[in-house]
Amino acid sequence: MTTDKTDSGPMQAKRTQAGTTRNNPRRELVENQIFEQAIALFSERGFAATSLQDIAKATGLTRPALYHYVNNKDDLLAKLVDQDTGGIADQLHEVSADSTRSALDRLHSMVYESALRLALDPARFRLLLRSESELPEALFHAYDTGRRRVLKEFTTVIQDGINAGQMRPGNARTAALAIIGMTNWIAWWHTPGQKSTAEKIAVQFADMAVASLALPNERCEAMDGPRGAISLLRQDIDLLENLLADRPSGKGD
Numbered sequence: 001m002t003t004d005k006t007d008s009g010p011m012q013a014k015r016t017q018a019g020t021t022r023n024n025p026r027r028e029l030v031e032n033q034i035f036e037q038a039i040a041l042f043s044e045r046g047f048a049a050t051s052l053q054d055i056a057k058a059t060g061l062t063r064p065a066l067y068h069y070v071n072n073k074d075d076l077l078a079k080l081v082d083q084d085t086g087g088i089a090d091q092l093h094e095v096s097a098d099s100t101r102s103a104l105d106r107l108h109s110m111v112y113e114s115a116l117r118l119a120l121d122p123a124r125f126r127l128l129l130r131s132e133s134e135l136p137e138a139l140f141h142a143y144d145t146g147r148r149r150v151l152k153e154f155t156t157v158i159q160d161g162i163n164a165g166q167m168r169p170g171n172a173r174t175a176a177l178a179i180i181g182m183t184n185w186i187a188w189w190h191t192p193g194q195k196s197t198a199e200k201i202a203v204q205f206a207d208m209a210v211a212s213l214a215l216p217n218e219r220c221e222a223m224d225g226p227r228g229a230i231s232l233l234r235q236d237i238d239l240l241e242n243l244l245a246d247r248p249s250g251k252g253d
Contacts, residue, residue, distance in 0.1 A: 031069050034059050038076040043123045047077065047131050077131065078139055084124050085146025088117060092153040103161030104210055107179075110154060112206040114183050119198035122187035151176055158213065167213040179209045 037058040041050045052073060056066040070076060095101075095109045118125055128143065135143060154176035161167030167175075183205055190201065 027069070030059075030061075034061075034066065034069055035076055035079055038073070039080060039124060039127065042077075042131070043127050047073065047127075047134050074136060074139065077135065078142075080124060080128065081135075081139055081143045081146065084117075084128060085143050085150070088114065089146045089149035089153065092150060096153040096157045102166060103157050103164055104166050104214055106157045107154075107161065107213070108206045108210050110157060111179060111183060111209040112202045114150075114180075115186055115205040116198055116202035118183065118186040119190050119201045120192060120195065122190055122192065125184065125187040151180065154180060161213065166215060168215060175213060179212075182209070 034055060038050070038055045041054055041058060045054075050073070052066060052070075053063050055073075055076075056063045059066070091113055092110050095106050095113070098106060101109075132140070132143070151173070155173045158167060158175050159172035162169055162172060186201065186205070190198075192198070
């Protein structure tokens, strides 16, 4: 990837700037303004077609002044990756690891947070997808690691739900991929508006995700460890035998 100025790498620059920002509120404000303008330009023109001069002009800074805050465009893309993949992965892990909550409750919260983030700012998600081929190797690794962590957190909580008899038996990873794919699609059809609208979308998606996996209440109550599972299986077999016995015999039976 071609950059406007070389340095020791976007991730190193990001860490250095983060340490400085924490001690300087004004610098943080300017960096956030630069970041938001850069994301808007990347989304409109594409990463490769946007120069640091474009970003400086949009922010109201000269290009030399801009270098006081960023070393190159990769710094800005690195911040986006950190926020939109590493950040959500950390958030989901915190929910998934909370053993005081049921798996269904944790799954609802995880889908809600993921859907809300996408509904509030879908352009960021689309930008990252479109920029995959332009990411430097180290930055792509961070991006890919974040996505894998998100999948792992969803898979873990779904497997917890299956083991606890709260969710339908099946492949937890496949179910996680289905829920993530369903949620990610928000970025392609939703137009951001009021926060209340985004929250309603997030709640609906979380409700649908839980409903697609949750066992009926009466089966959850009966599922008390392996013996409970065997008992339910026997009931299902008895029901199936009764249904087959009631069917009229025919050549196809």
